[in-house]
Structures are given as C-alpha cells and as structure tokens.
Amino acid sequence: MKISIREKIFLAFVIFIGLSALIWARSYYSQYILNQKIQIIERKYDLLNTILEARRYEKNYFLSFDKENIVQALDYARQAEDILRNILTKYSKYTLAKNLDQRINEVVTYKESLVALLKLQEEGYLVVPPDTIELIRKQGKILTSELEKIVKKESQFVQDLIGKSKTIHLLALVPVFILSVLVALFLVFNVNRPLKTIENAITKIASGDFNNIPEIKTGDEFESLVVSLNNMIDELNKRSKQLIQAQKLASLGRLTSGVAHELNNPLNNISTSIQILIEEIEEDDLEYKKELLVGAEKEVERGKEIVRSLLEFARERTLTLKQVNFKDLVDSAIKHVKSEIPDNIHLKVEVPDNIQATVGLRIKSVIINLITNAVHAMKDGGDITIKAMNEFDRKGFSFQVIDTGEGIPQNVITKIFDPFFTTKEVGKGSGLGLSITYGIMEQHRGNISVSSEVGKGTTFTCFLPFRQSEQIEL
Numbered sequence: 001m002k003i004s005i006r007e008k009i010f011l012a013f014v015i016f017i018g019l020s021a022l023i024w025a026r027s028y029y030s031q032y033i034l035n036q037k038i039q040i041i042e043r044k045y046d047l048l049n050t051i052l053e054a055r056r057y058e059k060n061y062f063l064s065f066d067k068e069n070i071v072q073a074l075d076y077a078r079q080a081e082d083i084l085r086n087i088l089t090k091y092s093k094y095t096l097a098k099n100l101d102q103r104i105n106e107v108v109t110y111k112e113s114l115v116a117l118l119k120l121q122e123e124g125y126l127v128v129p130p131d132t133i134e135l136i137r138k139q140g141k142i143l144t145s146e147l148e149k150i151v152k153k154e155s156q157f158v159q160d161l162i163g164k165s166k167t168i169h170l171l172a173l174v175p176v177f178i179l180s181v182l183v184a185l186f187l188v189f190n191v192n193r194p195l196k197t198i199e200n201a202i203t204k205i206a207s208g209d210f211n212n213i214p215e216i217k218t219g220d221e222f223e224s225l226v227v228s229l230n231n232m233i234d235e236l237n238k239r240s241k242q243l244i245q246a247q248k249l250a251s252l253g254r255l256t257s258g259v260a261h262e263l264n265n266p267l268n269n270i271s272t273s274i275q276i277l278i279e280e281i282e283e284d285d286l287e288y289k290k291e292l293l294v295g296a297e298k299e300v301e302r303g304k305e306i307v308r309s310l311l312e313f314a315r316e317r318t319l320t321l322k323q324v325n326f327k328d329l330v331d332s333a334i335k336h337v338k339s340e341i342p343d344n345i346h347l348k349v350e351v352p353d354n355i356q357a358t359v360g361l362r363i364k365s366v367i368i369n370l371i372t373n374a375v376h377a378m379k380d381g382g383d384i385t386i387k388a389m390n391e392f393d394r395k396g397f398s399f400q401v402i403d404t405g406e407g408i409p410q411n412v413i414t415k416i417f418d419p420f421f422t423t424k425e426v427g428k429g430s431g432l433g434l435s436i437t438y439g440i441m442e443q444h445r446g447n448i449s450v451s452s453e454v455g456k457g458t459t460f461t462c463f464l465p466f467r468q469s470e471q472i473e474l
Contacts, residue, residue, distance in 0.1 A: 008186065012182075012183050012186060015179065016179055016183065019175055019176065019179060020176070023172040023175075023176070026168060026172070027165075027168070027169065027172070030161070030164070030165045030168060031165070033094065033161065034158065034161050034162065034165065036091065036094040037094060037154065037157065037158045037161060038158065039091065040087065040091045040094060040095050040154055041151065041154045041155060041158060043083060043086065043087050043091070044087065044147065044150055044151045044154060045151060046083055047080055047083045047084055047087070047147060048144070048147045048148065048151055050076050050079050050080040050083060051076070051077075051080050051107075051140070051143055051144055051147055052144065053072075053076045054072075054073045054074075054076035054077045054080060054110075054114075054140070055073070055140045055144060056073075057069045057070070057072040057073035057076065058070070058073045058114070058136060058137075058140060061073065061117075062128070062133060062137075065121075065128075067118070067121050067122075070114060070117055070118050070121060071118065073114055074111065074114045074115060074118060077107065077110055077111040077114055078111060080107050081104065081107045081108060081111060084100065084103060084104050084107055085104060087100065088100045088101070088104065095154070096150075096153055096154055096157055097150045097153070097154075103143070103146060103147070103150075106139065106142060106143050106146070107143060109139060110136070110139040110140060110143055113132075113135060113136045113139055114136065116132070117132065117136065120132075194226075197213065197214065197226075198213065198225065198226065198229065201213040201229065202229075205233065205236075211233075212230045212233055212234070213226050213229055213230055213233070214226075263303055265299075266299035266300070266302045266303045267299075267303065269295065269296070269299040270296045270299045270300065273292040273293070273295055273296040273299075274296065276292055277289060277292055277293070321358045321359060321360055321468060322358065322359070322360070322361060323356065323357075323358050324356070324357060324358075324359060324361075325353065325355065325356060326351060326355040326356070326357055326388060326397065326399070327349075327351045327352070327353050327355065327388075329359075329363060329364055329367070330349060330351050330367060330386055330388070330399075331349075332364060333364050333367035333368045333371065334347065334349070334371070334386075336364075336368055337368055337371050337372060337375075340372065340375060341371075341375055341384075342375070342381065344380070344381030344382075345375060345378055345381050345382060345383070345384060346382075346383050346384070347371075347383075347384045347386070348383060348384070348385045348386070349385075349386050350385065350386065350387045350388070351386060351387065351388040351399070352388065352389070352390070354390070355388055355389075355390055355397050356466070357396075357397060357464060357465075357466050357467075358466065358467050358468055359444060359464060359468070360440075360444060362440050363440065363444065363464070365436070365437075365440065366437050366440050366441065366448075366462065367386075367399075367401070369433045369434070369436070369437050370401040370437065370460050371384060371386075371401060372433070373433065373434070374401055374402075374403035374405065374458070377403055377405030377406055377407075377457075377458060378403055378404065378405040378406070379405075379406075382403060382404035382405055382457070383402075383403070383404045384401065384402070384403050384404075385400075385401075385402040385403075386399065386400070386401055386402075387399065387400045387402065388400070391463070394463070394465075395465055395466055395467075396446070396463055396464055396465040396466050397463070397464060397466065398461060398462060398463045398464075399461075399462050399464075400459055400460065400461050400462070401459070401460045402457065402458075402459045402460075403457050403458055403459075404456070404457040405457050405458060406454070406455065407452045407453050407454040407455055407456055407457055407458055408450070408452040408454070408458055409454055413450060413452055416434050416450065417434050417435055417437075417438040417448075418435065419432055419435045441462055441464075444464055444465075444468065445464075445465055445468060446462060446463050446464040446465065447462070447463050448460060448461070448462045448463075449461050
C-alpha cells in the first residue's frame with residue numbers, strides 16, 4: 001500500500017502528539033496527587049500541632065491546677081477534632097492512614113476526659129484522682145504518638161513520590177528522544193534525500209545534461225514527481241533532436257546560400273571577362289586583353305581563397321594538445337600580425353606570466369583572428385588591449401581582446417558568428433573567420449562571447465579550461 005508523504009508526516013505528528021499527551025497526562029496526574037499529599041501533610045501537621053498545644057495546657061493544669069489551662073486544652077482538643085473530621089471528609093481518598101475513624105474516637109475520648117476534668121474543677125474538687133490524671137495523660141500520649149506516625153508516613157510517601165516523578169520525567173524523555181530521532185531519519189531518507197536527488201537532476205538539466213533521473217522507490221509524491229520529470233526529460237530530448245535537425249537544415253541552407261553567393265561574384269566576373277575576350281579576340285589591344293586576364297586570375301584566386309576558408313571551417317583534425325604558457329602564445333600571435341597593425345593603433349598586453357594551460361595550437365589562430373578583426377574595426381586608429389586572468393574557481397582562465405573601434409550594432413551582433421556573415425566590403429573577407437574561431441573555442445570545451453557599444457568599441461571574452469583530454473577533434 002502506497003502512503004503519500006503528507007500522510008507519513010501526518011502519522012508521525014499524530015504519534016508524536018499522542019505520546020506527548022500521554023506523558024503530559026501522567027505528569028499532570030503525578031503533580032495532582034503530589035499536591036493533594038502536600039495539603040494532607042499540611043492539615044495533619046496542623047492537627048499534630050493542635051494536639052500538642054492541647055497537651056501542653058493539660059500538663060500546665062496538672063502542675064498549677066489553673067482552670068484556664070484546662071479550658072484552653074479543651075478548646076484545642078475541639079479544634080483537633082474539627083481538623084481530623086475535615087481531613088476525613090476531603091482527603092480520605094488520598095491519605096495513607098485508613099484508620100482515621102479510630103483517631104477521631106481517640107480525640108473524642110480525650111476531649112470527653114478533659115470535659116470531665118473541667119467538671120470536677122467547677123464542682124470544687126481540689127484534688128484530681130490519680131487514676132484520672134493517668135488516664136488523660138495516657139490518652140494524650142497515644143493520640144500524639146499515632147499522629148506523629150501518620151505525619152511521618154505521609155512525609156516519606158511524598159518524598160518517594162517526588163523521586164518517582166523525577167524518574168518518570170527522565171524516562172519520558174527517552175521515547176520522545178527516540179521518536180525525534182525516528183522523525184529525523186524519516187525526514188532525511190524520505191524527504192531530504194529524494195529532494196536532493198531531484199535538485200541535482202534539475203541542476204544537470206539546467207546545465208544541458210538531459211539524462212533521466214534515477215528511479216526513487218518511496219511510494220509517495222516524490223516517486224510520481226520523478227516519473228513526471230523523466231517523462232518531461234524524454235519529451236525534451238525528443239524536441240531537442242527535432243530542433244537540432246531543424247537547425248542543421250537551416251545551417252545547411254545558410255551555408256549553401258553563402259557559398260553560392262560568395263562564389264557567384266568571382267564566377268560572374270570571370271565569365272564577363274571571358275565573354276569580352278571572345279568578342280574582341282581579333283582586336284590588337286593586347287594591353288586591354290591582358291588586363292581582363294589579370295582580373296580573371298584575381299577572381300580565380302578569390303574563389304580559391306573562399307574554398308580554402310570553407311575547407312578550414314569544415315575540416316576535422318586530431319591535434320595533440322600541448323602544455324603552453326599563455327603569455328608566450330599571445331606574444332607569438334602578436335609577432336604574426338605585427339606587420340599588419342598600422343602606426344596609429346597601439347597594442348597593450350596585460351597577460352600574467354603564470355597562466356599555464358593544455359591547449360591546441362590553433363588557439364593562436366583565435367588570438368590572431370580577434371586582433372585582425374580589431375584592427376579592421378579601427379580605421380582611424382585607437383587602442384587594442386589583450387587581457388588575461390586565472391579563474392581557479394572555474395578551473396580555467398579567460399582572456400579578452402578589447403578595441404576602441406566603431407563598435408557593432410545590436411541588430412548585427414547576434415549574427416557575427418554565423419558562417420559567411422561579414423560587414424566588410426566585397427572581396428575583403430570570406431565571413432568565416434569568427435565562425436572558425438567559435439568552432440575552435442567550442443572544440444576546446446571553452447566559450448566565446450562579445451559585448452559592444454557603437455562608437456566606443458568591442459570586447460571579445462574567451463574562456464578555456466586549464467586541462468583537457470589528451471586529444472581533441474578539431
């Protein structure tokens with residue numbers, strides 16, 4: 001039978017509340033009994049003290065035969081009787097002494113003896129019979145002794161009850177602790193662990209890993225949630241494949257269109273030159289014919305350059321990686337393009353010496369291409385800055401090529417990595433440079449991004465990991 005997480009939590013709280021209620025009820029009962037016992041002891045102490053006062057006046061009478069003493073003794077005896085009857089009425093259920101009726105009879109007998117003694121005093125007897133004195137003293141002694149035993153017994157019981165209450169409270173903590181541990185374990189294994197598994201899976205999905213989440217056999221909402229997420233992942237994978245296929249077809253279309261467009265211009269020029277030569281083959285203007293042939297040759301070279309760029313863009317090679325100092329790689333790239341940098345463009349390098357990375361040497365081509373693009377963007381001169389820094393938290397490093405050129409409009413910046421896209425004049429570029437750069441960065445498990453503001457300049461930011469596998473497909 002499957003139990004939902006809501007029902008599990010509800011059941012745990014019901015058990016916890018039920019156990020807490022039992023502990024509270026037991027504690028309340030113990031405290032109630034203890035309170036009753038304390039009241040009984042207080043009343044019995046009053047009773048004992050009242051009897052002791054009666055006996056004190058009784059002894060004083062036998063020493064002085066003063067009538068006032070016997071009156072006081074009799075008054076205290078009556079108070080003792082009232083206290084004892086009150087205890088019997090209100091606390092008989094909780095008192096340990098079950099022979100309180102006998103104690104009342106003893107108090108009544110003692111009181112009657114004092115009344116008889118007072119009557120003798122009022123009748124003018126000057127001497128109290130020894131038997132009467134002995135009887136009253138014996139009655140008072142018995143009564144005092146029994147009450148002391150009762151009070152002592154009640155006091156001991158209260159002490160024992162307090163000790164038991166402490167023990168019960170300590171023992172009550174044990175099931176509470178055990179239940180708390182069980183609830184904590186339940187939350188860890190049935191709530192926290194499934195949530196962590198789902199959280200990790202969603203993090204992977206957010207990073208592009210669309211593998212299914214491992215099944216969770218909890219029999220509750222988490223299991224249903226994982227099944228739903230896996231169904232969603234399967235659907236995402238299906239849609240992703242469809243999207244990739246559509247993107248491939250779109251890219252192929254753009255590539256075909258770009259190739260046709262780029263090759264069509266030189267072919268048209270060559271065709272025009274040949275047609276003119278055919279028409280004027282018998283003319284004597286050799287200089288003009290030579291000019292047409294030279295133009296046709298240039299257009300052939302332009303077509304060959306386009307084909308070479310296209311082959312470079314589509315080429316797949318396996319290159320062995322090499323451990324390099326990135327600053328040395330930057331210096332080598334700068335030497336390669338230094339002759340192409342005009343005097344009105346200032347190049348600044350802010351690359352530390354401690355960046356060591358395992359990369360393919362085609363990263364040098366990335367740097368060369370970015371510097372070349374920056375130079376082309378600054379027709380009126382400016383500054384090119386190359387920066388780099390370690391990013392140990394990402395286990396890699398980043399570098400930037402920053403120019404102060406004309407900038408890239410926002411409606412163009414999203415297209416600059418597309419094949420054959422260029423803003424240069426016809427014949428000035430194939431439009432494949434940044435596409436090749438983008439491909440090299442991705443194949444090195446890195447990335448490239450661009451930010452630009454028209455009139456202020458452009459920044460290309462690249463990130464590369466420190467280490468990669470021994471060989472990569474380029």
